[in-house]
Amino acid sequence: MQLSKIMGKKTVKIMINFSGIITGLATFFIIGLFHPIVIKAEYHFGKGCWWVFALAGVAFAVLSLFIESLVWSTITGVTAFSCFWSIHELIEQERRVARGWFPSNPKRRKNS
Numbered sequence: 001m002q003l004s005k006i007m008g009k010k011t012v013k014i015m016i017n018f019s020g021i022i023t024g025l026a027t028f029f030i031i032g033l034f035h036p037i038v039i040k041a042e043y044h045f046g047k048g049c050w051w052v053f054a055l056a057g058v059a060f061a062v063l064s065l066f067i068e069s070l071v072w073s074t075i076t077g078v079t080a081f082s083c084f085w086s087i088h089e090l091i092e093q094e095r096r097v098a099r100g101w102f103p104s105n106p107k108r109r110k111n112s
Contacts, residue, residue: 057083
């Protein structure tokens with residue numbers, strides 16, 4: 001986006017780059033989205049569903065390599081590594097459930 005500013009008799013053009021703000025905002029929403037996904041995944045499937053996050057992470061990482069737009073490639077890469085981090089969070093979530101901080105699913109078998 002280009003803005004023009006008149007200073008005396010000269011016009012100065014100011015360039016505003018929203019890429020960082022867009023990427024930061026998208027990262028904020030992606031992290032916020034993955035938090036309840038990890039909780040629900042552990043509740044319904046246990047930590048045994050880690051491979052789904054691994055596959056999704058690899059898919060998003062590979063996809064980010066082929067996207068020309070820097071912003072979209074970055075957002076896709078952030079999604080990939082949010083998937084990878086979710087594997088760690090699944091294990092931590094299981095510990096939180098064991099400590100009683102989150103409810104356990106009585107319908108799910110304990111061997112997952």
